[in-house]
Amino acid sequence: MLTGKQSWTFENKPAILSTGVSGGPFEAKGNLADDFDILHDDLWIGEDSYEKAHKVLIEEAAEKAIEKGNIQKEDIQFFLAGDLINQISPTSFAARGIGLPYFGLFGACSTSMEGLALSAFLVNNNGARYVLTGASSHNAAVEKQFRYPTEYGSQKPPTAQWTITGAGMAVVTNQENRTNSSVSITAATIGKVVDMGLKDPFNMGGAMAPAATDTIMAHFHDLGIKPDHYDLIVTGDLGKIGRATTLDLLSQKGLSLREEQFKDCGIMIYKEDQPVQSGGSGAGCSATVLYGHLLNEMKKGTYKRILMIATGALLSPLSYQQKESIPCIAHAVALEYENK
Amino acid sequence: MANQTNDNAAQKAYKQLQGKHETQRPVLKNCLRAFLVGGIICAIGQAVMYFYIYFFNFTEQTAGNPTTATMVFFALLLTGFGVYDRLAQFGGAGSAVPVTGFGNAVISAAIEHRSEGYVLGVGGNIFKLAGSVIVFGVFSAFVVALIKTIFIQLGG
Numbered sequence: 001m002l003t004g005k006q007s008w009t010f011e012n013k014p015a016i017l018s019t020g021v022s023g024g025p026f027e028a029k030g031n032l033a034d035d036f037d038i039l040h041d042d043l044w045i046g047e048d049s050y051e052k053a054h055k056v057l058i059e060e061a062a063e064k065a066i067e068k069g070n071i072q073k074e075d076i077q078f079f080l081a082g083d084l085i086n087q088i089s090p091t092s093f094a095a096r097g098i099g100l101p102y103f104g105l106f107g108a109c110s111t112s113m114e115g116l117a118l119s120a121f122l123v124n125n126n127g128a129r130y131v132l133t134g135a136s137s138h139n140a141a142v143e144k145q146f147r148y149p150t151e152y153g154s155q156k157p158p159t160a161q162w163t164i165t166g167a168g169m170a171v172v173t174n175q176e177n178r179t180n181s182s183v184s185i186t187a188a189t190i191g192k193v194v195d196m197g198l199k200d201p202f203n204m205g206g207a208m209a210p211a212a213t214d215t216i217m218a219h220f221h222d223l224g225i226k227p228d229h230y231d232l233i234v235t236g237d238l239g240k241i242g243r244a245t246t247l248d249l250l251s252q253k254g255l256s257l258r259e260e261q262f263k264d265c266g267i268m269i270y271k272e273d274q275p276v277q278s279g280g281s282g283a284g285c286s287a288t289v290l291y292g293h294l295l296n297e298m299k300k301g302t303y304k305r306i307l308m309i310a311t312g313a314l315l316s317p318l319s320y321q322q323k324e325s326i327p328c329i330a331h332a333v334a335l336e337y338e339n340k
Numbered sequence: 341m342a343n344q345t346n347d348n349a350a351q352k353a354y355k356q357l358q359g360k361h362e363t364q365r366p367v368l369k370n371c372l373r374a375f376l377v378g379g380i381i382c383a384i385g386q387a388v389m390y391f392y393i394y395f396f397n398f399t400e401q402t403a404g405n406p407t408t409a410t411m412v413f414f415a416l417l418l419t420g421f422g423v424y425d426r427l428a429q430f431g432g433a434g435s436a437v438p439v440t441g442f443g444n445a446v447i448s449a450a451i452e453h454r455s456e457g458y459v460l461g462v463g464g465n466i467f468k469l470a471g472s473v474i475v476f477g478v479f480s481a482f483v484v485a486l487i488k489t490i491f492i493q494l495g496g
Contacts, residue, residue: 049455149452151419152469153428153435153444155370158363197351198358206358244361252357275429278363 004222007189014123015182016116016335017071017130017173019291020064022057024139024165027288030270035292036166037064043140043165051090054083054138057284058094061167062132065291069130069171076100076171077128080119082111083136084163084283085145091136100132108312109237110191111135112168112287113331117188119172120333129174134291135310136167137282146201146317159203161239162276164269168287183298186305187223187334191215193314195327201313201320205242205266205278208311211328212238213249215309219332220255227257230334231303234294236286236310237266239279265289286310298337306335370432377431381438385411408439415443420451445469 003009022038024045033039038060045053058081066073079095082088082105095102107114115133122128140150142163148154172185194214198207212235220227227233238246243264250257265286266279290308297303311330320326388410392403418424424444428435435441446466453465467474 051455144452148469149448151422151425151444151448151451153419153425153441153448155429155432155436157365196354196358197348198355203362206362209358210354241358241361241363245358248357248361 003187004218004224006192006218007187007222008117008121008124009187009223010120010124010185012124013175013178013184014120014172015175015178015184016291016295017171017178017182018065018069019168019170019295020061020066020068021168021288021292022061022064022166023288024057026139026162026274027164027166027269030274032269032289032293035296036288037061037068037292043138050138050141050144051085054085054090054136054141055093057138057165057167058083058091058134058136058169059097061134061136061169062094062098065132065134065169065171069173071130071171073098073100076130076132078103078119078122078131080105080115080131080133081135081169082106082115082283083138084108084142085138090138090141098132105135107310107329107331108314109135109137109281109283109285110310110312110329110331111283112236112290113188113308113310113333114190116170116172116185116333117190117331119170120185120188123172123174126174129177131172132169133172134167134169135283135287137163137165137284139163139165139282142282156277157202158277159200159206159239159241160277161204161237161266161279161281162270162274163282164280164285164288166284166288168284168289168291170291181299183295184336184338185333186336187219189215189219189222189332191218191330191332193327193329195325197325199320199323199325201315201326203241203278204237204281204313204326205239206245207242207326208238208313208328208330209242209245209249211330212242212246212309212311213253215330215332216246216250216307217253217255219307219334227255227261230305230307231261232263232294232305233257233261233307234263234265234290234309235330236264236308236312237279237281238264238311239266239277239281240264241278242311243267268293283312298335304337308333308335373430374432374434374437377427377434378437379434381411381435381440384414385438411438411440412443415440416447419444419447424448442470442473445473
């Protein structure tokens with residue numbers, strides 16, 4: 001149901017039935033390794049290109065999510081997913097194998113929540129019984145496309161972020177088919193494109209902070225709730241700089257969050273001593289952390305209500321070489337776990 | 341552009357606010373590290389040069405070419421084993437400016453695009469990064485030679 005200007009509330013209790021999360025070697029050494037279902041010790045994953053390895057990550061996460069949901073692939077009506085590579089080919093190639101009716105999504109690193117919001121909407125309004133959704137990224141494939149060859153020696157500034165290798169997939173289902181351990185999707189806010197003129201592709205967090213702020217403000221305004229409604233407000237991949245900037249922007253607009261209430265997946269996923277500069281990023285960042293770590297924490301009782309805001313920088317290698325600024329977007333999804 | 345993005349005053353204000361949170365590049369530390377790494381690479385280069393002069397039939401004028409080739413070969417090994425990019429994160433310009441940095445730019449592009457085949461991949465992309473060094477290097481050499489020739493003709 002449309003609530004306010006740009007939000008949906010889901011009265012029919014769609015829920016995340018199960019999830020599958022795969023990751024690479026750098027994530028295996030990270031902070032949240034225990035929350036991944038599948039970890040690889042090699043970036044190539046036995047394939048002969050990084051793009052193929054990227055595809056395998058998606059397939060594995062999807063299979064795992066279906067398996068853990070105790071359903072058959074044929075039960076699922078739609079597959080909604082995307083990644084960062086040109087024409088989202090890894091996801092489309094994975095969809096070829098998965099063989100489900102498919103919506104290819106591109107929202108850069110906000111794709112995970114774009115997919116989850118749309119899936120919840122579909123299920124909530126009887127458009128589907130089961131939907132498979134998710135997002136992914138592969139460090140080397142993204143470096144190759146957006147930056148330099150992986151082995152090229154360039155010094156990254158402290159504002160840069162590390163694209164994660166991983167895929168997070170979730171099966172979303174309706175009230176009849178959910179189980180006791182399913183996490184409800186209660187609301188979603190769709191963001192608009194915000195561009196504050198930043199041009200540095202090595203400072204995505206700084207570019208994305210205004211988009212995150214815009215969506216967070218819109219969410220609380222549309223739903224008429226206060227930040228204390230949520231135990232945790234978590235952003236996708238703002239990194240240290242983007243997170244601090246967003247906190248500042250929010251307090252300027254009169255929304256003050258407690259430090260420990262506002263986290264970022266890009267900061268959570270890696271250890272302090274891993275050389276990731278400002279933090280992790282990539283479409284897989286929010287997907288793996290939410291569908292792995294955060295859902296596990298909700299089921300353990302650490303958090304009851306979470307607002308997840310996935311942020312995306314909608315640039316291309318061509319656009320920044322042509323000196324364009326970086327347009328950004330953020331989508332928010334609210335989750336709730338009722339302990340039975 | 342102004343009508344597509346948010347208005348300019350707000351952008352300026354935001355840049356200022358964002359700048360407060362932005363971690364600056366540690367310029368002095370980077371300079372010292374570049375000096376150290378670049379110095380070590382050049383010292384190794386010098387040692388290789390002496391090696392060619394003392395053990396082979398090279399002079400100080402002719403030892404440059406085999407030395408460059410040897411240093412690029414070292415860069416090739418370090419790039420292939422995935423060490424050079426780590427060295428560069430530490431050393432910055434120190435590892436980018438010497439000829440090993442040029443070698444790394446060529447070799448890393450060749451490795452990266454192997455998956456697209458030898459013609460469109462390796463061949464088409466090998467000078468993706470180093471190409472502009474070659475283009476502008478050759479062009480500035482041409483300009484300098486032209487100026488030198490003009491002066492010699494006029495002066496001579």
